[in-house]
Amino acid sequence: MRIVIDPDSPTAPFEQLKRQVLDQVRSGKLIAGTKLPTVRALAEELGLAANTVAKSYRELETLGAIETRGRLGSFVAAVGDASMTAAERAATDYVAVVRGLGLDDEVARALVEAAIRGA
Known part of the structure; x- marks a missing residue:
């Protein structure tokens, strides 16, 4: 999963992350069942606060794009768009x-x- 956050963008970082994950799911770059990085790992990688990544993950889960499986982590959901x-x-x-x-x-x-x- 390749995510680039533009700190100069008027779009909030959590929204940039959410949109990029959705785009990758739609394009097939992220397929159903793909394990996503942990909130902490992705936050560290992107230079974001863990709460920012967690907010994106929550919104993606609400949209049905990802699913969280407890201690196993978060995965791309097996659904349509x-x-x-x-x-x-x-x-x-x-x-x-x-x-x-x-x-x-x-x-x-x-x-x-x-x-x-x-x-």
């Missing part, structure tokens, strides 16, 4: 909330488009 799965779940939840508020689909689309433009 974790980001796409999370995005699909968020979209489905959004539609349910908007419709629950009594808003129609056109309003829902307009809100999403406004959010994308504002991001």
Whole structure:
């Protein structure tokens, strides 16, 4: 696993780490079952605080990209594109909330488009 953290980037180091791991999973450079370095080892290697790496690992686990197996460590999860799965779940939840508020689909689309433009 090759990770490069740019200290001058406006993107937080934990986010840089998370994105690079996700990119490597998507591209096939990191395949399911690959053991990841320990939090401490990766933090030392990258010159980051252990809490920074731990935060990235937690978010990657929440996305389903990695799984932690207790004392065995963290591994690339055996799933499809974790980001796409999370995005699909968020979209489905959004539609349910908007419709629950009594808003129609056109309003829902307009809100999403406004959010994308504002991001």
